[in-house]
Amino acid sequence: MRHIAIIGSGPAGYYTAEAAQKALGGTAKVDVFDSLPVPYGLIRTGVAPDHQSIKGVSRRYEKVALSENVRFVGNVKVGRDVTVAELQELYDAVVFATGAPRDRPLDIPGAELGNVFGSAAFVGWYNGHPEFAALNPDLSGKTAVIIGMGNVALDCARILAKSREEFAGSDIVGHALETLAGAQIERIILLGRRGPHQIMMTPKELSELGHLARAAPHVAPGDLPGEAEDALLEPGLRKAVTALRQFAATPEHIRAEKPLAIEFAFFSQPHSLEGDGQVQEIIIERTRLEEGRAHGTGEIEHLPADLVISCIGYRTVPISGVPFDEREGRFTNSEGRISPGLYCVGWARRGPSGTIGTNRPDGYGVVELIEADANAGVLGSEAKQGRVGFDALAKARGLDVVTFRDWKKIEEAEERAARDGSPREKFVDIEAMVRAGR
Numbered sequence: 001m002r003h004i005a006i007i008g009s010g011p012a013g014y015y016t017a018e019a020a021q022k023a024l025g026g027t028a029k030v031d032v033f034d035s036l037p038v039p040y041g042l043i044r045t046g047v048a049p050d051h052q053s054i055k056g057v058s059r060r061y062e063k064v065a066l067s068e069n070v071r072f073v074g075n076v077k078v079g080r081d082v083t084v085a086e087l088q089e090l091y092d093a094v095v096f097a098t099g100a101p102r103d104r105p106l107d108i109p110g111a112e113l114g115n116v117f118g119s120a121a122f123v124g125w126y127n128g129h130p131e132f133a134a135l136n137p138d139l140s141g142k143t144a145v146i147i148g149m150g151n152v153a154l155d156c157a158r159i160l161a162k163s164r165e166e167f168a169g170s171d172i173v174g175h176a177l178e179t180l181a182g183a184q185i186e187r188i189i190l191l192g193r194r195g196p197h198q199i200m201m202t203p204k205e206l207s208e209l210g211h212l213a214r215a216a217p218h219v220a221p222g223d224l225p226g227e228a229e230d231a232l233l234e235p236g237l238r239k240a241v242t243a244l245r246q247f248a249a250t251p252e253h254i255r256a257e258k259p260l261a262i263e264f265a266f267f268s269q270p271h272s273l274e275g276d277g278q279v280q281e282i283i284i285e286r287t288r289l290e291e292g293r294a295h296g297t298g299e300i301e302h303l304p305a306d307l308v309i310s311c312i313g314y315r316t317v318p319i320s321g322v323p324f325d326e327r328e329g330r331f332t333n334s335e336g337r338i339s340p341g342l343y344c345v346g347w348a349r350r351g352p353s354g355t356i357g358t359n360r361p362d363g364y365g366v367v368e369l370i371e372a373d374a375n376a377g378v379l380g381s382e383a384k385q386g387r388v389g390f391d392a393l394a395k396a397r398g399l400d401v402v403t404f405r406d407w408k409k410i411e412e413a414e415e416r417a418a419r420d421g422s423p424r425e426k427f428v429d430i431e432a433m434v435r436a437g438r
């Protein structure tokens with residue numbers, strides 16, 4: 001029997017469990033740990049609450065979670081409740097699927113001012129991640145600045161721009177819905193160092209901005225390169241740039257019908273933030289593109305900024321004893337192998353890029369590596385105790401483990417508490433989750 005511990009129950013974790021189950025069947029027992037009492041990682045706490053169809057992928061993970069020999073071990077944080085060394089004693093292979101939950105720091109003067117957040121915190125707030133549920137952003141100002149030109153920036157802009165009615169059918173948490181409904185924001189500025197051809201936005205998500213009830217996207221026609229240059233772009237980006245061209249072509253009097261403007265500020269890099277305790281202004285430096293890279297021109301501009309959200313990427317949290325690549329912000333690995341017996345998948349392996357599906361081959365690849373290492377005899381020859389040993393350790397340590405059955409009770413309680421038309425009202429603190437699971 002092969003004993004595998006997967007740390008993290010997001011997409012990468014469950015694709016790995018699925019792969020192990022398919023490749024090894026009844027000869028492997030897989031424990032999927034998570035520090036939260038609830039599974040699915042960013043499917044629950046990252047993917048936008050108004051994109052429910054995307055969250056539907058969790059049904060596939062549930063099938064894996066319910067299959068024989070796979071179990072969920074929730075409310076156990078590896079590195080705090082149990083060490084990696086202890087897990088390695090118990091399991092033949094330990095796979096990190098811990099994602100990249102920390103914001104890459106916004107390294108400019110003033111970043112520590114109030115009402116300046118990273119997207120992990122802001123997204124966690126509206127999605128009910130227990131760590132960020134109490135964030136309480138101040139949305140009483142007129143101008144929000146979002147730094148970054150990727151899909152996470154789009155999510156943040158769209159969530160800030162939507163009316164209460166537009167959240168119908170979403171599972172945005174109640175506290176965020178109420179705060180957003182009272183927001184006074186009239187202007188959302190999306191700031192990007194480079195130009196329209198360098199955005200990291202996908203066309204579908206970008207086009208959504210053109211269909212909002214009370215907000216209209218603004219793109220300055222002068223920022224767009226000549227249309228002929230679009231032909232050189234890969235098809236997805238070309239479509240996204242076409243959406244930008246449509247925004248730029250919308251006549252001013254049509255845009256003005258909407259009270260909220262979402263402005264694309266290209267060729268602008270953040271220089272510093274200013275304010276008196278709380279942010280009031282962002283100072284930007286205009287840039288110029290040279291061979292696809294942004295260079296500061298020295299031309300400085302001041303923009304109002306009552307709220308700043310930086311969407312500039314994420315980092316994996318290091319775990320004691322596991323080699324970490326500081327520059328890349330993820331575990332040091334070769335194709336998912338950290339060392340024989342220790343592996344990583346998903347964002348913990350590659351960094352924060354790609355879609356949910358991009359994590360699937362990681363899971364399948366790492367199971368092949370585990371098999372290759374087992375067959376090469378480098379995983380050690382002694383029989384490991386696996387979950388029996390972990391259960392004994394958890395008992396001795398008084399860990400309050402949440403099982404998949406407990407999670408289903410939490411899920412039912414969340415569904416019962418849902419607002420009209422909403423799939424669920426999430427619990428936003430760990431104790432309430434654990435209580436609901438009992």
Ligand SMILES: Cc1cc2nc3c(=O)[nH]c(=O)nc-3n(C[C@H](O)[C@H](O)[C@H](O)COP(=O)(O)OP(=O)(O)OC[C@H]3O[C@@H](n4cnc5c(N)ncnc54)[C@H](O)[C@@H]3O)c2cc1C
Nearest residue numbers: 008010011012034035041042046078098099346347355356
């Ligand atoms: C805001 C946002 C929106 C997104 N929207 C989309 C979208 O619409 N479509 C799309 O295709 N992709 C989207 N993505 C990308 C997608 O969410 C990721 O590709 C995917 O979640 C990465 O999977 P993962 O398993 O590596 O990490 P995660 O999903 O982050 O899962 C990591 C898990 O590990 C757990 N964990 C961390 N540390 C520990 C520890 N020490 N002990 C135990 N457990 C631990 C965490 O609690 C978490 O459950 C979005 C990402 C973000 C940030």
